[in-house]
Amino acid sequence: MSIAERMMNVDRRILYMILAVVVSGALFIPVNIPATPDDSSAGVYVGLSEIPQDKVLLIQSDWTLSTRGENLGHFEALLRVVMGQNRKFVLYSLADPQAPQVARDALRVLNAERKDRGLEPYILGQDYLDLGFFPNAENTAQAMGSNLRNLWANRKTKSPNGEIDIWQSPVLQGVSKIEDIGALVVVTASNTIDIAIQRLSDKVTIICMCTGVTGPTVLPYFSTGQLKGLAIGLKGVYDMELLMTYGMNDPASGENKITNPKYGVAPKLENSNTYGRGRQYYGALHGALALIILAIVLGNVAMLTAKKAEAA
């Protein structure tokens, strides 16, 4: 068997092993890969920074562990921005009954991070609300747009003062309808962003953080202004971390300043971890992509060589 034929018949398990070694090795060497944040990712960071401080955010967490590689990075970056800016938020899910728990686990880790930095952790009922899972995303979103008070009527939450009605909580002060919300941020791995656009886009600012698979179908919403910002896949996570580190058009970042004439000034995030899974995974992603390109090139060269040898 010639070298070319051997190359075309490499056991797939060897390729998997090489991939695992390349990816694992790169994970232990986090690198700052030069990158310019996409307009869409910048829209997320700037959009969040522009929301008035007294407005509450709705965070629709529609992801589970099956897309943890991308969505956990999104969710952590989002909460670091939100908590770093001391904003109140309401957490709920429309896509999967497992989604609230993975969001709670991530929030617990970020609260521990705040404690380590000497900051007050976010407290349920006082700084945020956790409303759990709502089935039937279409009708729930429709009801949110029609009558938010009625949809969430009589719901209770734990708080430092015992169990209270969520409408008595400081989180929902000044809110009676969806238009009173600062922004709806959808972290999703599915089509729940379409549902939000269809039912709520004319009532509230919508920001989306989605997986690479759904990204291309969601991108037109950003181009037309239906979405204020859109972070797609691992690149979106890395972009958010760069923006948290250097801000947007922020003079305080000096020569590292990230500039984009489409946006105003959004200051960098102080007193918070800014790098996380984006920086940790981005090098590994490049390693994996380099490997697949190399495998495609080698496979084609081997095929052409074998064909040539066969013809001769």
Next chain:
Amino acid sequence: MDYAFLKVTAGAIATFALYSILFKENSFYRFFEHVFLGLAAGYSMVAIWQDTLYENWWLKMFGQPATATATEVAGYWPYALLVPIGLMGYFVFSKKNNWMSRIPIGILLGLWSGQQITNWWRTFGPQILGSMKPIIPNDFSRFTVPAQSVRDASGALTPLPPDQLEIIQNTVYPSVAISNVVFLVTLLSAMSYFIFSYEVKGKFMTGLNTVGRWMLMMGFGAIFGNTVMARFALVIDRMAYVFIEWGQQNLLRVLGGG
């Protein structure tokens, strides 16, 4: 060994088990596949009751007594009527009475259909409006769009003042017009590919159709590339879980007596 270590270790074992299918079909993989399915189904049932039915239906139906921090909430008995309507859905399994299952399905379809007109417009209206792009330049003084940032004294880029930016962004330079023409050709050719109502004849229409097919293929290629990156992200996360969260942060800690 603490609970945190056991939890992360269980996750690592499950990861090894599920990836073992890459080596070959085996019962270790099958066992964990069934564990996963059972857990997901069981967890979902509990979560649906706890997060959804209890809060949104049970408490609203029976009301809630007054507490030290909350006033009494009266129950609303018509919520009980949802039970027989919901149960009718299960008659889909009955050959004789499956007509009953069409009642809840009809209600859901009616609700869904009623929302579609406004939904369609909110989805596609802005996209149709966004597709109306100028293709004739209104400024021939230069070919490309001028720089929208300048270097300040420190050497860093700074955006131009907003009034100057607005002028630039509202001007159709020849390069912008060309981009818009490319956009328009892509839009029309891709749409022409989906004309099935009559036979596509003639050089122009078949040519447009072919261009549309090429554009669609390029679009699918970009989507596939994104999908590959997304799948890699999942592998990377699993490797990070096994080697960093389990190995480095937990296993080494336990082995070191931490």
